[in-house]
Amino acid sequence: MKKSKQVAAGGIASSLCLLLMFMTGLFPFATYALPAMAGTLLVVVVLEYNRATALMVYASVSLLSLFITPDKEAAMVFIVFFGYYPIVKGVIEKLCCRPLEQLLKYLLFNGAVISSYLIAANLLGMAYLLEGVYDYGRYGIYAILFAANLMFFYFDKALTGVIFGYIHRFRPKYIGRWGNKFPH
Numbered sequence: 468m469k470k471s472k473q474v475a476a477g478g479i480a481s482s483l484c485l486l487l488m489f490m491t492g493l494f495p496f497a498t499y500a501l502p503a504m505a506g507t508l509l510v511v512v513v514l515e516y517n518r519a520t521a522l523m524v525y526a527s528v529s530l531l532s533l534f535i536t537p538d539k540e541a542a543m544v545f546i547v548f549f550g551y552y553p554i555v556k557g558v559i560e561k562l563c564c565r566p567l568e569q570l571l572k573y574l575l576f577n578g579a580v581i582s583s584y585l586i587a588a589n590l591l592g593m594a595y596l597l598e599g600v601y602d603y604g605r606y607g608i609y610a611i612l613f614a615a616n617l618m619f620f621y622f623d624k625a626l627t628g629v630i631f632g633y634i635h636r637f638r639p640k641y642i643g644r645w646g647n648k649f650p651h
Contacts, residue, residue: 484528492537502545548579
């Protein structure tokens with residue numbers, strides 16, 4: 468019975484993530500926001516079930532988003548970072564050495580940003596992504612990376628807030644209220 472609930476929850480989470488990813492075609496300005504929101508849904512899967520289930524959801528959403536997401540750049544940023552970061556965030560934060568945690572988070576993020584643009588430009592034929600960087604001059608790439616790292620800082624803080632709110636407010640009020648009807 469527990470396994471079937473786990474599979475059903477994974478299917479629901481996958482569907483919600485794919486819905487958000489599909490909406491990138493309706494809201495092209497949300498190329499980064501909607502994949503980030505989709506990835507945030509995986510926090511619930513990690514907390515209610517486990518990382519293995521969340522990784523299966525991530526894998527299925529990643530694969531399907533390549534086919535159904537109108538904005539391929541949004542699919543790429545989900546696959547390369549926003550989809551798995553909420554799953555590994557807890558593992559990184561268990562290191563108990565704050566400077567090392569931060570270093571690993573930023574190395575992971577910067578590696579994801581750089582690799583996603585290189586993959587998109589070289590493998591997916593989206594070279595126009597890199598061409599736009601040169602419009603900002605000699606140090607344009609550094610300014611863009613700085614801005615991206617600043618946005619990551621706020622995303623990480625917001626994700627921590629979502630996790631805290633889910634554990635301390637939402638779960639006790641809504642999930643804990645149903646008792647044994649929805650075990651986890």
